[in-house]
Amino acid sequence: MVSLLPLRLEGAALVRRGRTLVGPIDLDLPAGDVTAVIGPNGSGKTSLLRMMHGLQPARGRIRWSVPEAEARQRQAFVFQRPIVLRRSVAANLAYPLRLRGVPREEARARADEQARRFDLTTLLTQPAPSLSGGELQRLALARALITEPELLFADEPCAALDGRATRAVETHLARAASRTTLVLATHDMGQARRIATRVIFLLHGRVHETGPADAFFSDPQTEAARAFLRGDIVE
Ligand SMILES: Nc1ncnc2c1ncn2[C@@H]1O[C@H](COP(=O)(O)OP(=O)(O)OP(=O)(O)O)[C@@H](O)[C@H]1O
Numbered sequence: 001m002v003s004l005l006p007l008r009l010e011g012a013a014l015v016r017r018g019r020t021l022v023g024p025i026d027l028d029l030p031a032g033d034v035t036a037v038i039g040p041n042g043s044g045k046t047s048l049l050r051m052m053h054g055l056q057p058a059r060g061r062i063r064w065s066v067p068e069a070e071a072r073q074r075q076a077f078v079f080q081r082p083i084v085l086r087r088s089v090a091a092n093l094a095y096p097l098r099l100r101g102v103p104r105e106e107a108r109a110r111a112d113e114q115a116r117r118f119d120l121t122t123l124l125t126q127p128a129p130s131l132s133g134g135e136l137q138r139l140a141l142a143r144a145l146i147t148e149p150e151l152l153f154a155d156e157p158c159a160a161l162d163g164r165a166t167r168a169v170e171t172h173l174a175r176a177a178s179r180t181t182l183v184l185a186t187h188d189m190g191q192a193r194r195i196a197t198r199v200i201f202l203l204h205g206r207v208h209e210t211g212p213a214d215a216f217f218s219d220p221q222t223e224a225a226r227a228f229l230r231g232d233i234v235e
Contacts, residue, residue: 004031005029005031012061088125090108119168137158177195197213
């Protein structure tokens with residue numbers, strides 16, 4: 001099967017009423033990385049992820065290595081606030097498989113297996129809306145990964161979680177990264193340092209600096225990146 005990646009953005013931009021809010025952005029996203037998209041509030045992290053995933057119409061070009069409709073089927077998105085069906089955890093896990101025509105029994109068996117991987121087994125029969133924030137995000141991640149997407153976008157998946165729940169989600173993200181290219185928007189620099197292999201630093205809707213995570217964190221090349229990592233306000 002031809003890989004979905006690299007994804008290529010050429011002049012991708014979010015424009016509203018004649019104003020460019022984000023972009024233009026040119027970048028290549030190769031397979032295999034955990035890319036942390038970082039930057040101050042309003043710098044365009046969420047918009048960039050949404051443009052890449054096709055949730056946000058964009059100017060410019062967003063090119064996949066396979067036809068766009070196929071590309072959509074082979075990627076997934078996890079939101080800061082998980083959106084779940086008002087049904088059981090098991091039904092939520094099985095849902096993406098059922099949508100793809102997987103027979104009920106097989107979908108149920110795969111949902112059970114995925115629940116084991118994500119420590120959700122004891123919750124399988126519970127209504128998903130009754131879960132805690134950390135459990136919900138684990139469910140959202142498990143559901144997003146059950147179709148084995150080649151690319152996963154995660155937009156601030158731990159922003160509303162405490163330290164313990166954050167670490168649990170991070171562990172699952174890091175595990176998933178061995179099979180799935182990951183693009184993670186985060187304001188948590190500890191998290192970016194722990195799991196990213198590559199960084200995209202956004203400022204005012206543009207890519208200000210990008211490169212391997214080790215190099216970025218140990219020796220950022222721009223004054224704005226240095227200030228941002230110090231925790232200073234970057235304008
Ligand atoms: N659909 C939209 N309509 C109008 N403005 C928008 C829209 N989406 C994003 N913006 C604007 O684009 C800019 C980038 O927003 P975005 O949410 O992508 O930034 P962010 O880096 O994710 O911010 P935060 O860290 O606060 O979540 C902001 O100025 C925001 O107000």
